Amino acid sequence: MQQLPRLSGADPTRALDALFVNAPLRDYGRRPRTNDYTLPVLGMAYIATYAQRAGFNVGVLDAEAHGLGILETAELVNAARPRWAAMNLLAPTYEMSARIAARIDPDIALMVGGHHAKAMPDRILADPRMANLRALVLGEGELRVAALLEDEQRRRELPGVLWRDRLLGTRATGIPSGRPNPQLLGPDINSLPYVNRAFLPQDPYRAAPTEADRRLALSRGTDPLRTAARTGHLEANIVGSRGCPYNCTFCGAAVSANPDLTIRVRSPENIIGELDQLHDEYGVTAFRFVDDLFLGAGRVIAEQMTAFARHRIGERYVWDATGRINVLDRLGDRDLDRLVQNGLREVALGIESGSDRVLRAMDKRIDAAMTERVAQRLVRHGIGVKGYFILGFPGETHDDIAATVRHIRNLWAIADSSPGEVRASVFEFRPYPGTPVWTTLTDAGHDPEGLLAYGDVDLTDDGADESMRQRDEFNFSVGVQFGDVPLAEVRSTLATLTREQHQRNQSVQGAAA
Structure with a gap:
């Protein structure tokens, strides 16, 4: 070849x-x-x-x-x-x-x-x-x-x-022939080899230093983190589990869309082995857990943090993870302190909406008050929050979108008086086949062909709008208005919030410099 x-x-x-x-x-x-x-x-x-x-x-x-x-x-x-x-x-x-x-x-x-x-x-x-x-x-x-x-x-x-x-x-x-081997459909994830990063052209990658890195370096006083606060971490993405027990109606990982999928969590020792392997081979000092369950179940969090403390992970690395708001709401302050001590830098939360009515339609099992309570506790402990939001959900009204805009700005205000940051990442709703909401839409008469007509939407003005440039890969749509709000207004609101977040990012980076 x-x-x-x-x-x-x-x-x-x-x-x-x-x-x-x-x-x-x-x-x-x-x-x-x-x-x-x-x-x-x-x-x-x-x-x-x-x-x-x-x-x-x-x-x-x-x-x-x-x-x-x-x-x-x-x-x-x-x-x-x-x-x-x-x-x-x-x-x-x-x-x-x-x-x-x-x-x-x-x-x-x-x-x-x-x-x-x-x-x-x-x-x-x-x-x-x-x-x-x-x-x-x-x-x-x-x-x-x-x-x-x-x-x-x-x-x-x-x-x-x-x-x-x-x-x-x-x-x-x-x-x-005979009884099928269950491993063929859902392998033991602890027996799988660590991902060969030679297959990934952009992972590990060098990330610019952040204000969170600077604060962590000052608080820990450890050499790797002090260096990263000046030059930025070498970062890698990692999976800690497979499967999700929740049924968010818009999500391809919804449990009802994957009845054959067994939920499995990697053992702490297996995960730590990969962290150390990535550090030894590439010099990685920051990790991003991209699966749903790493901070999505109390038992898993307790087990992982016990092992992280034993291996002094927080003295050597920092990490980000996705989390479930309802699970984090049940953690005490000592639990949050433990997460920080073990290296947690930022939690990505599927907040989705500021409207409790829309949250119920999404089957999120949270409300706006819970989100604000959890975000406030996290940022006060110095843990950053990255919130994901959806605009244009089926049945969404002007009042619902206004509630989401207020919700995001309330979260920013909470962060302004706390050591942790809140970042908002806003998306236009897109239907995915196999999800609960797909069935709802097709049962209501939507043509599947129309729901599959994905196309890209250029919100970057051919790359000239810096605030939109880094999220260009996520700007795609099926071009259907699913709620009461016209698509042009949905996208205008999305663009406004994205620009405001970009301005906040710039001010934080300026302060860190």
């Missing part, structure tokens, strides 16, 4: 068994990307790492991270000439994936997985652009992908693997 640009993790001296392709959110050949960083494809890298450990030569082509267009992505796949091209299908990127697939050499077998593949398998199998689709893998793919790379005919005995019979034109399904 020739050395190809933008191919991550493959051995160029051997023939390529599989190339894992992360499609771009839009065709960057038509409008170049403006943001500098995108989230790494950790799920794809887990599968690639497992396949590599099984002896296969595999690589990752992250077209989103590299800002590639459809044509360039397909040309790179064809030039690499893998036996298999594998794609993770998401609703916003499905059109991009299908257009790339249509351009791939027919001698290259196609394999797909991901949330969209799981939610709409028959639609994908029937798509003529997916004519060379030889395996659609439902759910977690590590063990079954490796089995398919070993022998395509094994698909007949693998559970949760679909394909279309070319002769009969019918859907074919793997049928295990």
